Amino acid sequence: MKKFVQRAISKIDQLDRNQIVDILGGLAGDVQMLENVLESIRDGVILTDEKLTVQYANTNCRKLVPMTILHTYEGLALSKVLLDEHILHYIDLCVHNQQLDEDNEFSFQKGESVQTVAVTVFAYKNKAREGGSSYVVMISDVTEHNANEARLRRSENLASMTTMAAGVAHEIKNPLAAMGIHVQLLRKAFARKESLTIEDAERYLSVLEEEISRLNSIVVDFLFAVRPMDTRLRLGPLVRTLEEVCSFVEPELNEHRVQLRRDFSTALPRLEYDEHLVKQALLNLIKNAMNAMEGGGKLTIQARLDGNQVQVKVSDTGIGMDEQVQQKIFEPYFTTKATGTGLGLTVVYKIMKEHRGDITVQSKAGEGTTFTLYFPVPKSERLALDRQSMTEAQYEA
Numbered sequence: 564m565k566k567f568v569q570r571a572i573s574k575i576d577q578l579d580r581n582q583i584v585d586i587l588g589g590l591a592g593d594v595q596m597l598e599n600v601l602e603s604i605r606d607g608v609i610l611t612d613e614k615l616t617v618q619y620a621n622t623n624c625r626k627l628v629p630m631t632i633l634h635t636y637e638g639l640a641l642s643k644v645l646l647d648e649h650i651l652h653y654i655d656l657c658v659h660n661q662q663l664d665e666d667n668e669f670s671f672q673k674g675e676s677v678q679t680v681a682v683t684v685f686a687y688k689n690k691a692r693e694g695g696s697s698y699v700v701m702i703s704d705v706t707e708h709n710a711n712e713a714r715l716r717r718s719e720n721l722a723s724m725t726t727m728a729a730g731v732a733h734e735i736k737n738p739l740a741a742m743g744i745h746v747q748l749l750r751k752a753f754a755r756k757e758s759l760t761i762e763d764a765e766r767y768l769s770v771l772e773e774e775i776s777r778l779n780s781i782v783v784d785f786l787f788a789v790r791p792m793d794t795r796l797r798l799g800p801l802v803r804t805l806e807e808v809c810s811f812v813e814p815e816l817n818e819h820r821v822q823l824r825r826d827f828s829t830a831l832p833r834l835e836y837d838e839h840l841v842k843q844a845l846l847n848l849i850k851n852a853m854n855a856m857e858g859g860g861k862l863t864i865q866a867r868l869d870g871n872q873v874q875v876k877v878s879d880t881g882i883g884m885d886e887q888v889q890q891k892i893f894e895p896y897f898t899t900k901a902t903g904t905g906l907g908l909t910v911v912y913k914i915m916k917e918h919r920g921d922i923t924v925q926s927k928a929g930e931g932t933t934f935t936l937y938f939p940v941p942k943s944e945r946l947a948l949d950r951q952s953m954t955e956a957q958y959e960a
């Protein structure tokens with residue numbers, strides 16, 4: 564507060580009416596100026612007390628989140644004017660659990676497009692209200708910011724596509740060379756008609772056939788790896804998908820003397836994922852694990868909640884990899900196998916990026932390998948988890 568106002572308060576008995584009116588007029592002007600500032604910023608600002616009674620809200624709030632349209636919100640319960648229960652619940656959590664540094668995003672359909680806002684709540688010291696605390700709720704439009712991030716991800720994809728294209732060019736050289744040689748051999752044999760036996764002809768033709776199918780698989784795999792994925796994220800229980808994949812691969816694993824162990828935590832939140840793509844990713848990992856355990860072994864699939872992510876680990880007791888190999892495995896066309904495409908893990912990597920997740924590898928030559936997939940827990944499910952742990956805490960209390 565301005566010093567001279569404090570001084571005036573201490574001497575209020577000695578001031579005449581006109582002086583008091585002057586001071587109040589000056590203060591009203593200051594308040595108006597602050598309000599003008601709050602009105603001119605692009606963010607929404609709501610001030611509340613700990614009971615979530617609105618002290619002030621600027622008009623921009625209405626453009627960012629669903630709110631009843633009123634001339635003033637002062638003195639009204641936030642729950643009566645803010646019409647989105649997720650945001651309300653989030654603000655409530657922040658105010659009562661003191662989780663004041665967490666930032667949360669919410670999306671709304673706005674005409675044809677989706678608007679995403681970030682809601683941040685922080686406490687501030689309000690000297691005017693002794694005892695109670697006050698809170699500022701900041702609402703910012705992050706749609707543009709998020710779109711920029713998506714654009715960046717896409718251009719990263721583009722960069723990896725250039726590497727891939729170079730890889731394809733390199734890959735198709737060998738089969739093309741082999742085909743060229745055998746076509747020439749055939750041509751020469753035709754020139755010496757009498758010396759071309761059926762066996763020779765068949766040998767040349769089967770080489771040509773083999774190389775054609777190799778070319779075909781290079782091209783098909785390449786297209787699969789670079790094609791923009793048609794990702795359809797849906798909210799669902801990941802464990803169900805894990806179970807399905809396990810039941811699908813178990814007979815084949817057993818045939819190869821690989822024992823499958825499932826280790827799924829029962830209390831996992833639902834995730835936003837594309838079932839088809841996640842199955843594809845798991846199958847690629849399981850196939851690699853099986854290849855690494857020629858003489859049999861153990862394959863463990865584990866799912867756990869860790870903070871705001873769900874981790875899925877695929878561990879094998881196979882041949883493992885040294886550091887050098889580990890650094891290259893996600894690169895397109897990197898393979899140590901005679902008949903490998905080197906695209907399996909590239910595809911898994913891409914699938915995880917589509918899920919805003921990640922993948923890491925831990926391995927030791929001769930001991931085994933663990934791949935970890937990280938899936939972000941959606942915001943809505945985090946709230947549900949918080950609510951769960953809150954009621955548990957209430958039980959305990």
Ligand code: ADP
Nearest residue numbers: 851852855892898899903904905906907908932
């Ligand atoms: P591919 O299986 O066609 O070789 P991937 O992209 O699936 O291509 O794997 C690349 C390489 O990573 C493999 O050739 C292998 O050297 C290594 N690798 C992947 N998974 C494992 C594993 N579970 N154990 C040991 N090595 C692995």
Ligand code: MG
Nearest residue numbers: 847851907908
């Ligand atoms: Mg593979």
